[in-house]
Amino acid sequence: MPFHDPVPQIALNDGHTIPQIGFGVYRLEDAQAPAMVGTALGSGYRSVDTASVYGNEAGVGRALRETTVQRADVFVTTKLWNDDQGYDATLRAFEASLARLAVEAVDLYLIHWPCPARGLYLDSWRALIRLREEGRARSIGVSNFSEGQLDRLVSETGVTPALNQIELHPRFQQRSLRAAHERLGIVTEAWSPLGKAQILDEPVITRIAGRLGRNPAQIVMRWHVECGFVAIPKSATPTRISENLDVFGFSLTEDDHAAIAGLDRADGRIGPDPATLQ
Template identity: 55%
Template sequence: MTFRSETSAIPSIVLNDGNVIPQLGFGVFQVPDDDAYPVVTAALEAGYRSIDTAAIYGNEEGTGRAIREFGLPRDEIYVTTKLWNSEQGYDSTLRAFDASMARLGLDYLDLYLIHWPVAAADRYVDTFRAFQSLKSQGRIKSIGVSNFTEAHLQQLIGEIGETPVVNQIELHPRLAQRELRDFHASHAIATEAWSPLGQGTLLDDQTITSVAAEVGRTPAQVIIRWHLQLGNIVIPKSVTPSRIAENLDVFGFELTDDQMAAITALDTGSRIGPDPDTMTAGLDV
């Protein structure tokens, strides 16, 4: 994967299918649908041009309305949503995609992700084949996965013969995922970080606050900058307009190699979210 400069401050990453995704986007996890419209509108006003939602979040309608009504051309806003576990399987994936697009009110999707592998159900290969069909119809530009381990990715690539453009995974300084990121890099899979700030648990960490003092930035800005310099795509979430804007203001400084190493050294392998090998929520397996 390569980086490409845009007219805005936000850099973009060229995916393995040739499409381009902004490296810094906005996530709407745990944002109620009634709040999604003002929150996404605030993010677009701040300058975000990539919005990440999911069917299970229950906020595709509010998210889609904000995107449609903001007034920018559709091709200037990158939109991601995800297929929930209970809808995996070829035909059910096609139906679920139609339902998501109806809620979003959009003609096409930039990126569609399998939300979790739920390997015990053994349906993610057929699910990805449905993704390929939707892509061939021009309804999705890029197709990827979320929360896949190296073993899941190897099986998928081996059976499908196509490499996902993105694997969106839990990734923050306490779960740096070095081995999985290395696997991604060797297969031209972009790494996208969810829970990039550790759901706020890292903002008081002494190492983070010390680096923040050194560079004159907030702890959140330092962590986001750490992600960007690692090459991750990152989708921080906030519902506060000032913090939404603050999280985007991360291009006027850089972390030194020593600061990057100090933050990376916080890695303990500690997850906040579920283990991808055992996560089966929403599916009777």
């Protein structure tokens, strides 16, 4: 059944809000995007997360035009790819993303990766500040940035990212970086919140799921919600799309949280290392 209760909104440091659960479209083909995003919107999602490098911004834009949900009610995020970093290149890349999405503005624009060896993320950030001032990117943030990189953005521009989207799931909980986010007033958003499904057979998760009569993915999504994170699960299966959002009718106990905390591993990263990706 579609999920109809409103998804909680998380306050950003710029006065805007973002739905706590959004629909991720990573690895979704452009031709698939209109149907899958349409399914997500029909299930109650009001946030869609794409990126230039995903190659599906046009499909997402088509979904936004074809849905009965008003554009103003859908929070749209896209991201600047690594090859487009630098002040002028960022502005050009943003224009291209807007054209593919066929929208006048996005709700959130992110620098996808810091690419420290390129030495351009600060210039890219200055371009994002300009886009926010022009009102074409309502909020601006980053993805995969470290504490030191976040501090540099703030100290050199005076503008704090609204959000840092990072790999985050029970096997890779990023406690130190989350503490930095709290210190700076930055929202934590989890990509790969389900750990690419690799964590769903963890006995700790399956045991909690059995007790609550939920599936393992719902337990992990509920963990994200109760920890205060924004999360963007991705699925191309309509039933799972709906189930991943249907996590507001139950709660985890303190013992559940303690057990999930114990799943954190130093080697739990499953995606690229932001320190070395270029």
